Amino acid sequence: MGQLKNHAAGGLTCLGFWAAFMAGPGLAQELVLEETPVSEETEETGAGEEPITMLDQLVVSASGYAQTLPDAPATVSVIDGEQINSKPYASVTDVLRDVPGVVVSAPSARSGAETITIRGLGENYVLTLVDGRPVGNSREATYNGFGSGQSWSYLPPPSAIERIEVIRGPMSSLYGSAASGGVINIITKPVSDVWSGTLTLGTSTYQDSDAGSANEGRFYLSGPLIGERLGLTLYGSRHERSRKRMQVAGRGGSITEQAQDVERKSLGARLTWAITDMQQLDFETSYNGSDTKTVATGGTPGGIKLKRMNYSLSHRISWGNGHETTSFLSYEDVDFSNGDNVSGYDMLNLNTKTNMSLGRHDLTFGMDYIDETTRHSPNRVNVDPKMTRWQWALFGEDNFHLTDDLTLTLGLRHDQNERYGSHVTPRLYAVWHATPSLTIKGGVSGGYKTPTLKQADSNIFEPSGGDGRARDQGNTDLKPETSTNYEIGAVWESASGVQLGLTAYHTRFKDKIERETICNNEAPIPGLPSDCGMNGPGDPIKWISQYVNRDAAELNGVEMTADFSVRDLDVTFNYTYADSKITKGDNVGETFNSSPRHIANLGLDWTVTDKFSLWGNAQYRSATTDSGSNQIGEHTIFDIGADYSFNDNAMLSLAVYNVGDKSFGLTHYNDGGASMPV
Numbered sequence: 001m002g003q004l005k006n007h008a009a010g011g012l013t014c015l016g017f018w019a020a021f022m023a024g025p026g027l028a029q030e031l032v033l034e035e036t037p038v039s040e041e042t043e044e045t046g047a048g049e050e051p052i053t054m055l056d057q058l059v060v061s062a063s064g065y066a067q068t069l070p071d072a073p074a075t076v077s078v079i080d081g082e083q084i085n086s087k088p089y090a091s092v093t094d095v096l097r098d099v100p101g102v103v104v105s106a107p108s109a110r111s112g113a114e115t116i117t118i119r120g121l122g123e124n125y126v127l128t129l130v131d132g133r134p135v136g137n138s139r140e141a142t143y144n145g146f147g148s149g150q151s152w153s154y155l156p157p158p159s160a161i162e163r164i165e166v167i168r169g170p171m172s173s174l175y176g177s178a179a180s181g182g183v184i185n186i187i188t189k190p191v192s193d194v195w196s197g198t199l200t201l202g203t204s205t206y207q208d209s210d211a212g213s214a215n216e217g218r219f220y221l222s223g224p225l226i227g228e229r230l231g232l233t234l235y236g237s238r239h240e241r242s243r244k245r246m247q248v249a250g251r252g253g254s255i256t257e258q259a260q261d262v263e264r265k266s267l268g269a270r271l272t273w274a275i276t277d278m279q280q281l282d283f284e285t286s287y288n289g290s291d292t293k294t295v296a297t298g299g300t301p302g303g304i305k306l307k308r309m310n311y312s313l314s315h316r317i318s319w320g321n322g323h324e325t326t327s328f329l330s331y332e333d334v335d336f337s338n339g340d341n342v343s344g345y346d347m348l349n350l351n352t353k354t355n356m357s358l359g360r361h362d363l364t365f366g367m368d369y370i371d372e373t374t375r376h377s378p379n380r381v382n383v384d385p386k387m388t389r390w391q392w393a394l395f396g397e398d399n400f401h402l403t404d405d406l407t408l409t410l411g412l413r414h415d416q417n418e419r420y421g422s423h424v425t426p427r428l429y430a431v432w433h434a435t436p437s438l439t440i441k442g443g444v445s446g447g448y449k450t451p452t453l454k455q456a457d458s459n460i461f462e463p464s465g466g467d468g469r470a471r472d473q474g475n476t477d478l479k480p481e482t483s484t485n486y487e488i489g490a491v492w493e494s495a496s497g498v499q500l501g502l503t504a505y506h507t508r509f510k511d512k513i514e515r516e517t518i519c520n521n522e523a524p525i526p527g528l529p530s531d532c533g534m535n536g537p538g539d540p541i542k543w544i545s546q547y548v549n550r551d552a553a554e555l556n557g558v559e560m561t562a563d564f565s566v567r568d569l570d571v572t573f574n575y576t577y578a579d580s581k582i583t584k585g586d587n588v589g590e591t592f593n594s595s596p597r598h599i600a601n602l603g604l605d606w607t608v609t610d611k612f613s614l615w616g617n618a619q620y621r622s623a624t625t626d627s628g629s630n631q632i633g634e635h636t637i638f639d640i641g642a643d644y645s646f647n648d649n650a651m652l653s654l655a656v657y658n659v660g661d662k663s664f665g666l667t668h669y670n671d672g673g674a675s676m677p678v
Contacts, residue, residue, distance in 0.1 A: 061129070061165040061185040063397055063409065064174060064364040065324070065355040070439045073399065073409035073429035074171065075101075075489060075503050075559070079164045081189075086605070087615070087641065087653070089158045090202070090216060090239075092186065098601045098617065100559040100574040101168045114152060118168050118182035119505070120555055120578050120595040125181025125449065127171070130155060131188055133312055133330050134178065134349060153239075153264045154288045154308055155186055159198040159220040160235045162189045168559070169505060170447030170485045173411040173427035176368060176393055180447035180483060191231030191272045195223030212242035229274050236267040261293045282314040304338045322357030344375040365396035374453050376460075387453045391417040397427070405433040409443070420450055420480050437495075442488030449481040451513060455547045464545065471532075472515060473546040481549070483509045489559075501561035511549040512582075514592060518546045551585030553592050572603040596634075598622035616640045 057080065062072035069078060077099045089095050093114045097104045105115045115123050128135040135154050164186055171179040197220050204214040218237035225232050241262045268286035275281055286309075293303040312330035319325070327350075334345040353366035369392040376386075397411040411427035429443030454460050460474040489503030519532040520543040532541040557578040564571055576599040580591045600620040607613045617639045624632055641655035 059165050060132070060187070061167055061171075061183055063362070063399055064353055064366075065362065070433070070491060070493075071407065071431060073407070073431055073441065073443065075168045075441075075487060075505075077166045077168070079166075081162050084158050084161055084164070086643075087655075091152065092155045092158065092161070092164065093152050095158060095161075095164060096166065096184070098572075098574070098603060098619070099166050100561055100601075101557070101576050101578070102166065103595050103599065116152070116184070117593070117595055118166070118184075119507070119557055120580050120593040121181030122593070124452075125178075127175050127179035127183045128152075128155070129183065129185040131314070132185065132326070133314070133328050133351075135332075153266065153290055154286070154310070156188055156235050156268065157200070157218040157220060157237050157266075159200065159218065160188050160233070162187045168503075169487055170445045170483060170507075172425045172446060172448045173413045174364075174395060174397060176370075176413065176415060177391075177448055177450045177480075180449040180481070188270075189222065189233075191224065191233055191270075192222040193224065193228075195221070197221035197223075197234075212244045214242070215240045231272045231274075233270040233272070234268070237265070239264045258294055262290065263292075264288070264290045278318045278320075280316045282312075284310075284312045284314070286310045304336065307335045309333045322362075323355065325352065325354045327352035341377045343377060346373045346375075347371070360401040362399040362401070363396070364399075366394075368393045368395065372453065387457065389418050389453055391415060391450075407431045411445075415448065417450055417480075419456060423448055423480065423482075437492055439491045440489070441491075442486075445485045447481075447483035447485060447507070449483075449513070451475075451478040451480065451547065455513065461544070469542045471541060471544045473518070473544055475547045478513065478547055479511045479549050481509060481511050481513045483507055483512075496565075498564040499562070501559070503559045505555070505557050505559075507555040509550075509553040509555075511551075512553045512592065513547055514550050515545040516548050516586070517543055519544050550582055550587075550592070552583045553581065554583055555580050568607040570603075570605040570607075572605075573601065575600045594624055596621040596624045611645045613643045614641070615643070 057069045057078055058066045059069055059072045059076050059078055060066050062074040062076055069076060079095055079099070084095055091114075093104050093116060096102050096116060101119050103117045103120075105117070116126060117123070118126050164184065167183040167185075169182060171183045175183060200216070200218045202214075202216040204216075216237070216239045218235070220233075220235045222233040223231065239262075241260075243260045266286065266288045268284065270282055270284040273281045288306075288308040288310075290306045291303065292305075310330065310332045312328055314326070314328040316324065316326045330347075330349045332345075332347045332349075336343050336345075348369075348371045350369040351366065353364060356363045369390070371388070371390045373386065373388045393413055393415045395411070395413040397409060400408045400410065402408055407430070409427065409429040409431075411429075413425045415423045415425065417423070425446040425448045427443065427445040429441070429445065431439065431441045433439050450456075454462055455474050456476065456478055457474040458476040461471040462474075464470050464472040485505060485507045487503060487505035489501065491499065491501045493499045519529045519541075521532050521541060532544050555578065557576065559577075560573075560575045562571075562573040577597065578595055578599075579597055580593050580595075582588055582590050582592055598620070599622070602618045603615070604617075605613065605615045618636060620636045621634065623634045638659040639655065639657045640659060641653060643654075644652045646652070
């Protein structure tokens with residue numbers, strides 16, 4: 001299992017051991033444990049699979065069609081298949097851990113899942129796509145942080161992924177409300193020409209026995225059914241994580257100890273039909289399930305179960321001369337249970353998009369329709385527990401090539417929401433290839449985020465902690481949150497492969513959606529009522545927080561990258577500075593997220609011989625606080641590893657994570673807004 005994390009059950013040093021075998025029948029690996037705990041992982045790949053050769057790096061998420069990375073009208077990072085396969089990553093969150101501007105939190109004490117923020121904005125602001133199709137909002141089906149990070153367990157395993165595209169900054173003009181902070185698009189591998197696949201088995205143990213253990217298995221299989229016309233892809237995974245003891249940070253600095261067992265399962269299948277050389281039809285279905293059991297010291301066991309089914313039908317037709325239309329219809333059903341509380345979320349999404357090239361204009365236009373429904377237990381809401389909402393949008397972009405070196409992107413999206421009416425979101429971006437080596441890009445983009453169904457109804461009092469005696473209240477008067485992002489950046493790449501990047505951004509928010517305490521029975525606050533008016537005197541509600549619109553807030557940041565090679569040594573470095581603050585209204589000057597102000601990542605990959613290589617990573621994060629206002633000091637984590645390739649079909653890897661046994665924080669509850677790694 002890759003990228004093992006440090007948790008508050010104790011500072012942990014993990015030693016990982018992986019073996020990868022491909023195209024070998026009946027292969028077995030024996031792991032001999034000496035004094036140091038180890039992890040093992042085996043990977044098998046079917047015969048005939050060709051190694052991936054990356055030519056020009058392409059992206060499709062920035063404007064809806066394939067472009068080279070320097071031409072993309074956005075700040076984009078791409079993790080290609082070669083990078084994904086270079087280390088034994090356990091999940092997509094592990095792959096994204098070193099991307100500039102991206103912060104991966106520790107697993108939530110509620111859900112046991114990790115969360116991701118982009119430029120200080122949490123998963124509520126980040127749109128996750130798989131092959132261009134949105135992954136639904138499972139947090140609508142859950143409460144009290146139980147859905148935090150769960151959408152990341154819905155993604156295909158790393159072995160099924162061709163590349164990952166990460167856009168930092170608002171993309172609402174193309175993707176709508178869910179993309180007001182950024183976009184992560186998971187591009188999966190196409191059907192293989194011959195039957196091939198991977199099988200991965202892993203187990204992990206920790207130096208501190210209280211940290212428990214982890215076991216994992218996953219597979220990927222793909223090949224033709226009928227010549228070049230019909231193909232099938234199958235993938236699945238199972239992950240178990242047990243923690244015997246972990247410390248959990250709560251409200252007001254309180255700390256509790258609890259044990260946790262997490263089990264996640266996934267299974268997916270995609271049938272690809274090449275109708276003609278110009279048309280393709282894909283039908284995909286996937287199942288995801290998670291079961292989290294938690295027990296506090298001296299308490300009784302509690303558990304949550306989450307189940308998701310997804311069905312999608314996608315169609316692509318090429319009209320020739322650079323014209324292409326892609327469409328999809330997807331349906332997602334999420335069911336959540338926590339004791340007697342049973343809830344769910346359904347989403348139907350219809351999308352069609354056309355790309356056309358007309359002279360110096362590359363056009364993208366289309367429509368998007370979403371219908372979503374939540375189902376809640378009657379004891380969670382004071383009204384009809386079923387809530388629905390529809391929204392549709394028309395969008396278009398023009399990449400106007402003013403000259404061979406200068407491209408101007410003009411984008412516009414019109415959203416029509418059943419509750420909030422219409423809104424127009426613009427985007428203006430320019431890309432200038434100043435020299436063959438230097439590209440300068442920048443622009444202004446709008447962000448637009450509607451309140452979720454739960455946030456938008458004052459009759460909803462969602463459990464939010466406080467031993468079950470605290471509530472988050474919706475607000476019927478909430479307005480959509482809008483933002484304007486300004487950014488400018490430059491990328492320089494030499495003929496020898498040295499690449500340097502620098503981006504500065506400034507984002508202004510209007511009507512930012514936050515929570516504020518409106519009553520507190522536990523510790524009276526001057527000016528606030530102490531009687532929250534819920535439950536009886538013997539079991540009072542401790543506090544109620546309500547969603548409100550802050551007058552204004554802003555984000556400022558700088559992102560720097562450097563990639564170069566010295567003979568057989570590849571070096572990657574990135575640095576991120578990010579600062580947030582409320583600029584008007586209550587709490588002026590306070591931050592609205594808990595992301596560290598400074599983050600730096602350094603990676604070294606040394607190809608010692610054609611069979612043996614070494615690698616090392618270091619990550620620095622400045623001091624900050626977690627979501628429970630607990631201080632987390634600055635820290636640096638070191639990871640090292642080695643890979644040995646026996647032949648084209650077999651590789652052995654050894655890794656040590658968190659060298660030096662660094663301990664630096666507590667596990668905490670996440671709500672999907674802004675979270676902090678610990």
